[in-house]
Amino acid sequence: MMEQKLEIFLQQACKDLYQATLNEKQVQVQKTRSEFEGDFTIVVFPLLSISRKSPEQTANDLGEWFMAHLDEVDDFTVIKGFLNLSITAKYWIDFLNSEKNRPNYGYTQKGKSKPVVVEYSAPNTNKPLHLGHIRNNLLGWSVSEMFRASGQEVVKVNLINDRGIHICKSMLAWQKWGGGKTPESENLKGDKLVGEYYVKFDQELKAEVADLLGKGMDKEAAENNAPLLLEAKEMLKKWEQDDPEIKQLWERMNAWVYEGFDKTYNRMGVDFDKVYYESDTYLLGKELVKDGLEKGVLYQKPDGSIWCDLTDEGLDEKLLLRADGTSVYMTQDLGTAQLRYDDFDPSKLVYVVGNEQIYHFDVLKLILKKLGRDWAEHIFHLSYGMVELPHGKMKSREGKVVDADDLMDEMYETAKRTSEELGKFDDFTSEESERLYNILSLGALKYFILKVDPKKTMTFNPEESIDFNGNTGPFIQYSYARIQSILRKAKEAGIETGENILTDCPVSAKERSLIRLLYEFPQTVQFAAESMSPAQIANYVYELAKEFNQFYHESPILKENDNLIRDFRLQLSRFIGNVIKSSMGLLGVDVPERM
RNA sequence: GGUCUCGUAGCUCAGUUGGAUAGAGCAGCAGCCUUCUAAGCUGCGGGUCGUGGGUUCGAGUCCCGCCGGGAUCACCA
Numbered sequence: 001m002m003e004q005k006l007e008i009f010l011q012q013a014c015k016d017l018y019q020a021t022l023n024e025k026q027v028q029v030q031k032t033r034s035e036f037e038g039d040f041t042i043v044v045f046p047l048l049s050i051s052r053k054s055p056e057q058t059a060n061d062l063g064e065w066f067m068a069h070l071d072e073v074d075d076f077t078v079i080k081g082f083l084n085l086s087i088t089a090k091y092w093i094d095f096l097n098s099e100k101n102r103p104n105y106g107y108t109q110k111g112k113s114k115p116v117v118v119e120y121s122a123p124n125t126n127k128p129l130h131l132g133h134i135r136n137n138l139l140g141w142s143v144s145e146m147f148r149a150s151g152q153e154v155v156k157v158n159l160i161n162d163r164g165i166h167i168c169k170s171m172l173a174w175q176k177w178g179g180g181k182t183p184e185s186e187n188l189k190g191d192k193l194v195g196e197y198y199v200k201f202d203q204e205l206k207a208e209v210a211d212l213l214g215k216g217m218d219k220e221a222a223e224n225n226a227p228l229l230l231e232a233k234e235m236l237k238k239w240e241q242d243d244p245e246i247k248q249l250w251e252r253m254n255a256w257v258y259e260g261f262d263k264t265y266n267r268m269g270v271d272f273d274k275v276y277y278e279s280d281t282y283l284l285g286k287e288l289v290k291d292g293l294e295k296g297v298l299y300q301k302p303d304g305s306i307w308c309d310l311t312d313e314g315l316d317e318k319l320l321l322r323a324d325g326t327s328v329y330m331t332q333d334l335g336t337a338q339l340r341y342d343d344f345d346p347s348k349l350v351y352v353v354g355n356e357q358i359y360h361f362d363v364l365k366l367i368l369k370k371l372g373r374d375w376a377e378h379i380f381h382l383s384y385g386m387v388e389l390p391h392g393k394m395k396s397r398e399g400k401v402v403d404a405d406d407l408m409d410e411m412y413e414t415a416k417r418t419s420e421e422l423g424k425f426d427d428f429t430s431e432e433s434e435r436l437y438n439i440l441s442l443g444a445l446k447y448f449i450l451k452v453d454p455k456k457t458m459t460f461n462p463e464e465s466i467d468f469n470g471n472t473g474p475f476i477q478y479s480y481a482r483i484q485s486i487l488r489k490a491k492e493a494g495i496e497t498g499e500n501i502l503t504d505c506p507v508s509a510k511e512r513s514l515i516r517l518l519y520e521f522p523q524t525v526q527f528a529a530e531s532m533s534p535a536q537i538a539n540y541v542y543e544l545a546k547e548f549n550q551f552y553h554e555s556p557i558l559k560e561n562d563n564l565i566r567d568f569r570l571q572l573s574r575f576i577g578n579v580i581k582s583s584m585g586l587l588g589v590d591v592p593e594r595m
Numbered sequence: 596g597g598u599c600u601c602g603u604a605g606c607u608c609a610g611u612u613g614g615a616u617a618g619a620g621c622a623g624c625a626g627c628c629u630u631c632u633a634a635g636c637u638g639c640g641g642g643u644c645g646u647g648g649g650u651u652c653g654a655g656u657c658c659c660g661c662c663g664g665g666a667u668c669a670c671c672a
Contacts, residue, residue, distance in 0.1 A: 025613095028614080030611075030614080031611075033615070035615085035616085036615080041614090041615090043614060043615095045614075045652060045653070046652095048652075055652085079615070080615065081614085081615085081652080081653090082614080082615060124672075161672070164671085164672065165671075165672090166671080166672070278672095303670095305670070314597090314598075315598090315668085316668065319669085319670055321670095322670050323670075324670090326670085328669090328670065328671085328672085329671070329672050332672095354666095355599090355600080355665095355666065355667095356666055356667070357666095357667090357672095358599065358600090358666075358667070359598085359599085359666090359667050359668065360667090360672095362599095385600090385601090385665095385666095386665085386666085388665095393665095418634070419634090422632095422633095422634070424632075424634095440634090448607095451608075451609090452607085452608065452609095453608085453609085455600090455601095456601075456608090457600095457601075457664095457665070457666095458607085458608085459606090459607070459608095461606090461607080464606095464607095464621085467620080467621065468634055469620085469621080469634060469635090470619085470620040470621060470634095471607095471608080471609090471619065471620040471621085472620080472634085474634055475620095475634065475635085477634085478632080478634050478635075479635090481632075481634095482631085482632060482635085485631075485632060486631055486632095489631065490631090520611095523611095524611095527611080531612095535608095535609085536611090539608095539609060539610095539611095539619095542609095542619085542620090543619090546619085549635060549636070550636070550637095552631080552632095552635080552636085553627095553635075553636045553637085554636085556630080556631070557631060558631045559630070559631055560631095594632085595632085595634070
């Protein structure tokens with residue numbers, strides 16, 4: 001890569017000119033900003049102390065040196081303390097010729113490293129997936145793809161929260177008020193049906209609490225002693241004792257939910273290599289805890305409960321086993337972490353979980369380390385920001401949520417309406433139209449969610465829905481379709497586009513800028529994977545599509561009279577199309593041949 | 596209260612990890628379809644980067660204080 005080469009030569013230059021060796025901070029090679037002439041910029045400010053000359057003089061000396069020693073350097077300009085180097089057209093054309101037909105350009109060949117395990121989604125089986133899950137799922141899936149593209153082995157895992165008091169709540173409500181309704185009888189997705197009873201439970205519980213308060217009971221007592229809650233707790237106890245009737249109900253209702261989840265996952269285009277169920281793993285942590293107690297890392301209180309003291313680390317004490325021997329969330333997470341380590345011997349354990357659980361994962365890592373699990377160092381909590389609605393946060397229990405299925409439906413309708421208004425697809429069969437609307441609506445949704453930095457809280461406005469113009473998925477998809485359209489026409493006209501571009505082909509400023517962007521794709525993928533940020537890819541591909549559209553407007557491609565230039569532009573366009581497709585692929589977004 | 600985190604144009608977001616005159620999209624206004632797809636392109640207006648200090652050749656970016664929002668500190672998950 002040119003940057004590395006320039007850095008090495010810069011070292012040499014300073015040795016030659018100033019008899020000095022540079023430290024890392026002094027070597028600064030970056031992309032030249034578009035408003036200036038040149039390709040790469042060397043910042044000379046850090047070099048002034050060794051050159052003992054003015055910024056301009058230093059930059060000039062270095063510029064001369066580069067001209068004399070590096071064939072690829074064409075020209076240079078000096079602006080203040082910035083040395084802008086121009087790279088020869090030949091270098092860029094050579095780059096195009098060697099890379100334009102490379103399959104998987106920008107992706108790194110898989111090495112023989114240990115896998116990265118990425119956990120994402122982790123739904124509860126008492127309610128349907130909502131907008132928050134969408135961000136989680138898209139992020140987890142995309143980050144996994146980016147790891148793969150950067151040469152790492154990846155295992156995508158899900159951990160389904162299929163047991164616990166919250167599950168019993170919806171079970172109990174269905175038992176009481178369900179009247180034997182099933183997804184089939186109601187023609188309703190299973191997760192939706194179960195979710196209704198979770199809401200129902202909450203409503204009934206609130207009514208009971210209000211009633212108790214009215215009878216003069218204090219708030220805490222009322223909340224803890226409402227008959228419904230006691231009943232749910234009783235059900236949980238029975239579940240843990242393997243009561244056949246409860247287990248059967250539990251299996252039945254969970255099966256409904258899984259069927260619903262699978263539909264949503266499929267439509268969203270996310271998948272998993274392995275699915276863990278909390279009901280299988282929730283007991284695993286106990287062994288670790290007992291072991292820790294024997295080693296004296298943990299301690300027991302007089303009531304029999306077991307704790308970890310983290311006050312030395314500036315945190316609190318953390319309960320790991322209740323006095324009655326039952327486990328808490330942390331206990332089972334210790335267990336599943338160990339299980340995953342045993343299953344995959346991973347180089348990294350990534351948890352895609354909301355930022356409200358930062359504390360939880362800090363504690364998890366600390367406890368594992370105390371228990372002598374050195375691999376805890378490789379746990380990484382990819383904590384993403386919440387998705388908020390314009391009015392504020394989403395609240396499941398109050399029904400203030402954006403349902404995942406509903407949202408995809410609405411997006412689909414918008415895509416359909418917009419497409420029909422434009423009326424470009426009269427020759428499409430209904431299957432083709434449907435396919436296109438799916439590609440566009442999911443593209444809009446996924447791009448909208450993934451283009452923002454995962455760490456940041458984001459606002460989602462369902463009223464305005466998602467735009468199809470500007471910095472959006474469909475805009476990028478449109479750019480791709482335009483390219484394919486030209487390529488189809490070129491083929492029809494019998495123009496061969498596979499040959500090498502001649503090095504004396506004239507290249508405009510916009511074309512050069514596009515070549516630069518293509519050149520940056522591999523490092524963008526690498527950087528996106530390292531920072532676990534699909535937003536890096538989204539911003540990159542938007543820039544590429546935008547520049548292509550500008551190019552498209554200012555230059556004829558197929559209609560260019562000079563065949564040399566025409567073929568160059570066709571090849572450039574095809575390369576851009578491929579990179580758009582690869583980039584969008586990393587975001588889980590498909591691209592249409594026509595739109 | 597402790598800890599963490601965020602604050603950039605009316606709105607939604609970028610800002611390449613400290614570099615040049617802080618950028619896009621949406622919304623608003625004005626243009627461009629007999630020419631490869633107008634889901635596009637061009638132009639205009641819009642900013643004390645919450646605020647006050649500090650570090651330095653250079654700060655939206657790093658450090659400290661303050662203001663404002665959010666998260667978390669459960670025998671919930």
